[in-house]
Amino acid sequence: xxxxxxxxxxxxxQTARLMVGVPDYEAYVARRRHFNxxxxxxxxxxxxxxxxQQRLGGRGPRGCC
Amino acid sequence: MMSRxxxxxxxxxxxxxxxxxxxxxxxxxxxxxSAIWIVVAALSVYAIAYRFYSRYIxxxxxxxxxRRLTPAEKHNDGLDYVPTNRWVVFxxxxxxxxxxxxLVGPVLAAQMGFLPGTLWILVGVMLAGAVxxxxxxxxxxxxxxxxxxxxxxxxxxxxxxxIASLGILMIMVILLAVLALVVVKALAGSPWGTFTISxxxxxxxxxxxxxxxVRPGKIAEVSVVGFILLLLAIVVGGQVAHSAAWxxxxxxxxxxxxxxxxGYGFVASVLPVWLLLAPRDYLSTFxxxxxxxxxxxxxxxVSPSLQMPAVTSFIDxxxxxxxxxxxxxxxxxxxxxSVSGFxxxxxxxxxxxxxxxxxxxxxIGYGAMLMESFVAIMALIAACVLDPGVYFAMxxxxxxxxxxxxxAAHTISGWGFAVTPEMLTQVAHDVGETTILSRAGGAPTLxxxxxxxxxxxxxxxxxxxxxxHFAILxxxxxxxxxxxxGTRVTRFMIQDLGGAFYPPLANTESWTANLIATGLAVSFxxxxxxxxxxxxxxxxxxxxPLFGIANQMLxxxxxxxxxxxxxxxGKARYAWVSLLPTAWLLVVTLTAGWQKLFDPxxxxxxxxxxxxxxxxxxxxxxxxxxxxxxxxxxxxxxxYVDATLTAMFIAVVLAMMVFGVSVARRAWxxxxxxxxxxxxxxxxxxxxx
Numbered sequence: 001x002x003x004x005x006x007x008x009x010x011x012x013x014q015t016a017r018l019m020v021g022v023p024d025y026e027a028y029v030a031r032r033r034h035f036n037x038x039x040x041x042x043x044x045x046x047x048x049x050x051x052x053q054q055r056l057g058g059r060g061p062r063g064c065c
Numbered sequence: 066m067m068s069r070x071x072x073x074x075x076x077x078x079x080x081x082x083x084x085x086x087x088x089x090x091x092x093x094x095x096x097x098x099s100a101i102w103i104v105v106a107a108l109s110v111y112a113i114a115y116r117f118y119s120r121y122i123x124x125x126x127x128x129x130x131x132r133r134l135t136p137a138e139k140h141n142d143g144l145d146y147v148p149t150n151r152w153v154v155f156x157x158x159x160x161x162x163x164x165x166x167x168l169v170g171p172v173l174a175a176q177m178g179f180l181p182g183t184l185w186i187l188v189g190v191m192l193a194g195a196v197x198x199x200x201x202x203x204x205x206x207x208x209x210x211x212x213x214x215x216x217x218x219x220x221x222x223x224x225x226x227x228i229a230s231l232g233i234l235m236i237m238v239i240l241l242a243v244l245a246l247v248v249v250k251a252l253a254g255s256p257w258g259t260f261t262i263s264x265x266x267x268x269x270x271x272x273x274x275x276x277x278x279v280r281p282g283k284i285a286e287v288s289v290v291g292f293i294l295l296l297l298a299i300v301v302g303g304q305v306a307h308s309a310a311w312x313x314x315x316x317x318x319x320x321x322x323x324x325x326x327x328g329y330g331f332v333a334s335v336l337p338v339w340l341l342l343a344p345r346d347y348l349s350t351f352x353x354x355x356x357x358x359x360x361x362x363x364x365x366x367v368s369p370s371l372q373m374p375a376v377t378s379f380i381d382x383x384x385x386x387x388x389x390x391x392x393x394x395x396x397x398x399x400x401x402x403s404v405s406g407f408x409x410x411x412x413x414x415x416x417x418x419x420x421x422x423x424x425x426x427x428x429i430g431y432g433a434m435l436m437e438s439f440v441a442i443m444a445l446i447a448a449c450v451l452d453p454g455v456y457f458a459m460x461x462x463x464x465x466x467x468x469x470x471x472x473a474a475h476t477i478s479g480w481g482f483a484v485t486p487e488m489l490t491q492v493a494h495d496v497g498e499t500t501i502l503s504r505a506g507g508a509p510t511l512x513x514x515x516x517x518x519x520x521x522x523x524x525x526x527x528x529x530x531x532x533x534h535f536a537i538l539x540x541x542x543x544x545x546x547x548x549x550x551g552t553r554v555t556r557f558m559i560q561d562l563g564g565a566f567y568p569p570l571a572n573t574e575s576w577t578a579n580l581i582a583t584g585l586a587v588s589f590x591x592x593x594x595x596x597x598x599x600x601x602x603x604x605x606x607x608x609x610p611l612f613g614i615a616n617q618m619l620x621x622x623x624x625x626x627x628x629x630x631x632x633x634x635g636k637a638r639y640a641w642v643s644l645l646p647t648a649w650l651l652v653v654t655l656t657a658g659w660q661k662l663f664d665p666x667x668x669x670x671x672x673x674x675x676x677x678x679x680x681x682x683x684x685x686x687x688x689x690x691x692x693x694x695x696x697x698x699x700x701x702x703x704x705y706v707d708a709t710l711t712a713m714f715i716a717v718v719l720a721m722m723v724f725g726v727s728v729a730r731r732a733w734x735x736x737x738x739x740x741x742x743x744x745x746x747x748x749x750x751x752x753x754x
Contacts, residue, residue, distance in 0.1 A: 011150070011152070011153070013285070014150070014153050015152065015153045015156040015157070016156075016284075016285070016351070017284055018149065018153050018154070018156065018157040018419075019156055019157055019160040019350050019351075019354065020160075020284065020343075020346055020347050020350050020351075021157075021346075021415065022284065023143070023144070023147045023149065023419075024143075024147070024149075025282070027143055027147065028143030028144055028147075029143070030143070031141060031142065031143030031147075032142075032143060043281070043282075044281060044282035045276075045277070045281025045282045046281075047144075047282065048276070048281065048282045048284065049277075049281075049338075049339050049343075050144070051144075052338050052339055052342070052343035052346070053338050053339075054145065055346075055415070056338045056342050056343060056346060056549075056550050056553070057338055057553060058334075058550065058553025058554045058556060058557045059557060
């Protein structure tokens, strides 16, 4: 029961974050280190800023209606 | 075997319930009916369209292949390309397509009654809007997540690519102008609203600094803090409105607000994204989703009754909200919610880079658009549960209904919608405003409608003003986000297109080039905004049809592209799926464009309007609202600008049609598929990718 709630919570957090253009940070780190455990990764803050820039910086379309 | 019968029976029941709801809506005359019937009719249409039509498109037309790797899987970097759970992507995509459009269009269209709008929203989304979103998502997904512009260049050629980019640029300009105008209309002479919206700027800046230097990456935390501050701003706004010292400071004229917005657009769009835009984006996105959800719950709980008649006499084109007959103007007034070209830009944006399996494109492309359509239905309901007298008082310009509640009530009652001056002042008082007259643009009407519904769920009459200003805040907030982000998009488009003629402009490293391009972007939309603010007919009357034509034109372009691609894939016999909505959109946009240009009535045709003012000026007579000869000349000039823009939209559509037909004919004569998809890579079991 508790486990189910935790999964649901994680899931909604993920959705809410992606709604503002930020994918899962842990998944990103896991992906970067998939082949090379020492691979350099962006910090959490840099990651969020990078995503905001991609989403809102004006390159690439953005929804309005 | 048994289960097949059972399934058939279930779908038959869904169809019958839907048909029953439609019968109630269409046949009931004279008595008020519950808005729930619209909800029931809509849900059954969505269910049937999704189950049968989208499945047909997915399996027969597009033949989605679950073994084929998606861009997210092929290029997975955890950052831009991320295979993501389909429900999460659905949420993302829905949040990206839902915005101001589905909320404004249906409110304006309510002047013709609730039935025409409802029917167009439902039929449009089923056969045009959701199909377009799905097809564009599919095309982009098969091409490594390329954007609409890139796909047009790839499949139709470089010249159509440039033409389409020009078209998109014009749409951006009109969109930003019309959205800014919605904000101006909502805030003019409203100290409460103006204070609340101004307060969002320091709140967002604080959030930006907090997430940059104090707790980076904590989105939820900073959003909650921001949300609480927003609620506080609404409460303080109420105090400001009642304070003799503060209220005048925030009571601004439309023209002042327009200049402030233009200045804001310039400054905000050159600041770093993390400082103002990103936190504003958090607030507006979460607030948007939350408000949509609460409106849905509100409608279900309250089940308000529809006060607006099913069909009003204004289908003949004499309506005060926008001029023009039901055909073609209803079909360009409601764009988002039925079919919106803008979605073609979004469906070819980040969404195709997130999908983890091709099969899910159906649910995300077609499904999310159905949900968006439901938002439009809710907006229509919110407008139609208001007393029609109040609705028309809010949405007609002062030139039509006069400046006082007495005059307005008299005029509107003359149209057959009984209303007293006391009712109009009472509503204004309830929502904490001095007047509600001539607040065109959809947002205030929707806000009153929402306040009407939500105050019955929570807070009662006493909370009405709070809910009204909450709704205004929510709309203004995401419109300001759009103005900021949209100005950036426009700036890059200007740099790309302008760079072809003057290369230094394309240098995005140069501050001079960037500032010049930003200045151009702001002055383009600022020009139309200002013109809209001083327009005697209220501006929305002129700008919304222009935006509608532009947006539907973009949908037309996207669907032309989809039809050509289907033919290039060797699926010509299925091409009707996109040719059908293409044909309809072309008929609608070209007719509307033609009427906006050449209609003999000055209320509809730009040229007729210009002629009326020019000939009067030649006789030395000044026509209202102009006060001087200079203003007369300016009105004539503006009419010619609008006419030129309309002509350009028509030219863009026709050019795309010609290019589309020629490419399709060449593809038709080939015996093999010629669509330029990224090479297919197939999923293998246990592969470590």
